[in-house]
Amino acid sequence: MTAVDFTDRSVGTWSASGGGADTLSVVDVDENPALLVSGRAADYVGIQSPAGLFAPGKTYHFSMRARLASGTEGSSSIRFVMKPMYAWIGNTTITAADWTTVTGDYTVPADADPAQLQVYLGTADTSGPYSYLVDDIVVTTPDDTPTGPTEPTDPTDPTGPVAGGGAVSPTATPVSRAQGSGDVAALTFDDGPNGAATSDLLDFLKEKKLYAVFCVIGQNIQAPGGAELLRRIVAEGHTLCNHSTSYADMGAMSADAVRADLTENLRIIREALGDPAAPVPFFRAPNGSWGATADVAVSLGMQPLAVVNTISDWSESDVDTLTANLRAAMRPGEVVLVHDGGGDRTASIQATRTVVTERLAAGWSFTLPEGAPAIAPAPGTALLSTDFEDGALDGWTPRQGASATPSVTVVTPGAAGTGHAALVSERTHEGDGIQHDVTGLLAPGATYHVEAQVRFAPGGTAGRGLTLSMRTVTGTSASYANLIQVDNASPDGWATLSRRRRRARGRCPPHRRSRSDPTRGLRHRAR
Known part of the structure; x- marks a missing residue:
């Protein structure tokens, strides 16, 4: 709805709220411009949004960063204030030590006059006037779209925009880290779906209550039984990765050709799932041959997923060898890559069963790669429940x-x-x-x-x-x-x-x- 980061040395469409001619100035803090509000002597002194921005009955999300000016002792608090109701939104304590993120949601009353609605930055009184800094003010609506382009008007057009993959802040650098710290790893499986191998793997993951990333190939989804397996992958809570429509090396392909292929694979995936906006937050280049693929993937809302910690199961099929390879490849805090497709992967799945079971017994946990959206549980699922009845704090x-x-x-x-x-x-x-x-x-x-x-x-x-x-x-x-x-x-x-x-x-x-x-x-x- 509105955003101001002061990089142009102005307050944008916002305006002064109280104060005098010298109250507002844009200064550099750690080489980044921010708004300095000097000599604040009343709670409303700062800046305010333009009028007419907000609609009755609608919910808005507010965010900014704030801190007290350097050298200011003690603490204060800052919030967004919606007038004429003077409702506080996201009241948060700030000090001069570091930036603090202030966030909050507010639903405008249904009978509010939109011409009178404005938000200003309110601050707490202390022993006297003081100065504070703000930056990165953003106001959004709950239906703002996630990372990535928007839904196409013609989803069969491989050159047009497509629904964003859903990655969290994707970058062109392929991610190799797993979420979490300590003895954790992220399981990723390439080249499926692949009949009995993928089915056996899903059985094992369900048994152990684990989630993984499946890097799927379009031609295998379109093969007999492929779409059914893809639907099972998603239904059981796993995350999808776009692995192109075929096994072709994409390193020398033009950006337009890459985009056409990745878009076509998104179409194949979503058509099989019956969901034109199904999340596919990752992309992995076949053979790790990146070329223009990483930048194109990011433009489509997908995080490139590194080709690391492999077990050479494209050239080796001995179970004992692959088991040893997987033990060596599974490193704390990193992604590991095993194939469930592209051939007979019976040995790969058996190695996975053995090593993952060993690591679970040793106290390891398995997460998703960095950049993955959190796995959404079924509505009503209790994510954190503590009643203290056993006398324990249960992690608190x-x-x-x-x-x-x-x-x-x-x-x-x-x-x-x-x-x-x-x-x-x-x-x-x-x-x-x-x-x-x-x-x-x-x-x-x-x-x-x-x-x-x-x-x-x-x-x-x-x-x-x-x-x-x-x-x-x-x-x-x-x-x-x-x-x-x-x-x-x-x-x-x-x-x-x-x-x-x-x-x-x-x-x-x-x-x-x-x-x-x-x-x-x-x-x-x-x-």
């Missing part, structure tokens, strides 16, 4: 907001006549709380239902309420976004939190935290 840990770590323990009684709950105590900072690692659990752009029983400890006060927040770690930097504000929690009894919340597009974050008044404890029961 203390969330440290400052120098001291709060205490998180299981106590009695719990909510609604149950025996146990989690207590957060010894809090000294608003960021102190309880958190759970949700790496790979949540999908960008998906909507989730969150339900919990919450309260402040008896004898306490409600303070500023509780907040369900998200921490996203990228490399060595972290950003935070408030998801849900809990306004009805009190020390007098349990309150039910039951909300639906949409995850912003982007990579899935590794931590979720809850916050309460910085001087009080929190009993948190999560489902």
Whole structure:
């Protein structure tokens, strides 16, 4: 709907909100332009969107990065504010230490006057005027399209645009890393679907509750039984990769020829599935001969998938040899490549059964390659459910907001006549709380239902309420976004939190935290 990143040294279609002639300026921060709001002395001082941008009854997603200006001590908070309702959206704490991502969703009331609707950046009062920085302001609607071109008007035209593959921020560099850390690997299988071999492999993956990437070839989908196997691959939760229409080397092909082939294979895949926009987030070049293929794949919303850690099963069919090869090829944190098609792959599948079973017994886990959308579970599936009734925290840990770590323990009684709950105590900072690692659990752009029983400890006060927040770690930097504000929690009894919340597009974050008044404890029961 609107976006401004200040690279042209202006605020774009946005305008000043309060302040004076010297309040707004574009400055360079780490060699990137950002908006500096100087001497902010009121909550509305900053910038505001143009009027007439928002429609009654529609939901919008808001995002920006913010921080206090260098040298500013302490912390403040910043949010989007929709007027004339003056509704807060994504209120988030900021400091001068680093950029913080602020996100939130808002549904405009159905009876709102669109001519009066505007969003401005609101900030909290401190002991006096202060300066802050903002960058990368984006407002989107829930139906914004994912990465990649749009659906064609004529899906049979191989030269026209096609529905995006659905990769998460694809780049032309072939990805070789698996999601997660430690003893993890991403299983990828090439050249199928292929009759009994693929069927046997799917049986094994289902037995072990594992997911993999299948790099499929168009001519094999069109072969007898191929479309049925493809539908089973997708129905059982696996991820698809475009591996071209045939086994032809594509390294010397022109970009137009590559696009025609990849588009045709997308058509074959989607026709077999009966879904003209079925996700195909990866592309792998036959024989690893890339040429122009990587750039074309990215333009179609597919992440190139590296040809690495192979087991030479195109030239070797001895089970023991392939098993040894797979043990050597399966490396922590990387993709591994085995063939389920292109010939008799009985030995390849047997080697997979043996080595994967060994690694599972040794504590390994199997994820998807980086760039894959999270696997969407069936609606109503409980992704994270904890009742603390066994006296264990079940993966919930203390969330440290400052120098001291709060205490998180299981106590009695719990909510609604149950025996146990989690207590957060010894809090000294608003960021102190309880958190759970949700790496790979949540999908960008998906909507989730969150339900919990919450309260402040008896004898306490409600303070500023509780907040369900998200921490996203990228490399060595972290950003935070408030998801849900809990306004009805009190020390007098349990309150039910039951909300639906949409995850912003982007990579899935590794931590979720809850916050309460910085001087009080929190009993948190999560489902």
